[in-house]
Amino acid sequence: MAPKAFIFDMDGVIIHSNPYHKIALHEFCEKYGYHLTEEELRAKIYGRTNKQWITNLFGRTLSGEELEHYAEEKEGMFRELIKNDIKPLAGLRDFLEQLNAHNFARAIGTSAPRSNVDFVMSKTQLADYFPTILDDSFVEHGKPHPEIYLKCAAALGYAPENCIVFEDSLSGVAAGKEAGAKVVGVATTHTFEELQETDFVIADFVGLDAKALMEKLF
Numbered sequence: 567m568a569p570k571a572f573i574f575d576m577d578g579v580i581i582h583s584n585p586y587h588k589i590a591l592h593e594f595c596e597k598y599g600y601h602l603t604e605e606e607l608r609a610k611i612y613g614r615t616n617k618q619w620i621t622n623l624f625g626r627t628l629s630g631e632e633l634e635h636y637a638e639e640k641e642g643m644f645r646e647l648i649k650n651d652i653k654p655l656a657g658l659r660d661f662l663e664q665l666n667a668h669n670f671a672r673a674i675g676t677s678a679p680r681s682n683v684d685f686v687m688s689k690t691q692l693a694d695y696f697p698t699i700l701d702d703s704f705v706e707h708g709k710p711h712p713e714i715y716l717k718c719a720a721a722l723g724y725a726p727e728n729c730i731v732f733e734d735s736l737s738g739v740a741a742g743k744e745a746g747a748k749v750v751g752v753a754t755t756h757t758f759e760e761l762q763e764t765d766f767v768i769a770d771f772v773g774l775d776a777k778a779l780m781e782k783l784f
Contacts, residue, residue: 570780571724572665573715573747574696576676578734578754581652581686583644584612590643594636595623612735612755615677615708616640637679645685652689655754657771662695664776673698675718675731677708677738698722710740715747730783739764748783 577583591611595602600623602611611619616637621628628636665672673696676683680701687693698721705713712726719726731742734755742749743763751761753769761767765783768774 567780567784568728569671569724570784571671571673571719571722571729572732572776573673573675573718573722573729573742574732575734575738575752576674576678576683576686579732579752580654580658580674580692581648581690582655582754583648583652583686584734584755586648586651587644589647590640593643594640598623608736612737614737615702615705616679617702618708638681641679641682645682649689652686654690654692655752655770657774659692661771661774661776662692666695668776670776671698671722671724672696673700673718673722675700675714677702677714679703708737709735710737710744712741712745715742715745719745719747730779733764736760736763750779750783 574580577587588607591607592602610622617633620633620636662672674683678701680703683699683701698718700714700718700721702708704717707713715729715731716726719729726746729747731745731747731749732752733739733742733749734752736756739749739751739761749764751764751767753761753767758767766779
């Protein structure tokens with residue numbers, strides 16, 4: 567079998583962060599007078615860059631300074647909420663050790679800002695497993711546009727068709743599929759049933775065998 571690359575979203579895949587993001591989003595939105603339902607959060611916010619969802623929320627064009635201010639305000643709320651509870655998703659470290667042992671290429675492709683990436687890598691001590699990390703500053707178009715995963719594949723030197731993307735959000739799943747990659751759904755944000763458009767679904771990484779996964783998907 568030809569070598570494959572493994573690309574990971576961060577929120578909901580590296581860490582189970584969405585419950586904390588949800589609280590931070592609600593607090594942020596309420597502060598500015600917006601009351602979002604769960605359906606609206608899923609349709610307009612989850613999996614998207616701060617530039618996308620903040621613009622969607624306010625419903626107008628914002629200056630770069632406004633976007634940066636609002637984004638860092640919300641992300642600061644998130645980091646404060648999760649700082650004492652943050653940990654890698656169950657089984658992830660063992661799975662990454664497998665990838666390391668076989669020298670499989672790997673990257674993170676996330677809609678999160680660099681401040682959150684640095685925070686998560688520091689708290690989980692996983693940075694050494696990911697020589698390639700692309701955050702929201704690397705793309706013009708957030709998920710469900712495939713740009714982030716096309717650029718991750720290019721950065722690793724692999725065709726997207728030879729990449730496995732791990733995603734928890736529906737917009738991220740769509741981005742991975744549109745890029746041409748195989749997509750493994752991680753059922754932290756959505757149910758197994760909601761992730762049926764993926765090639766395979768896992769609850770977490772416990773017991774996941776990298777070579778067996780490759781054989782199943784390819």
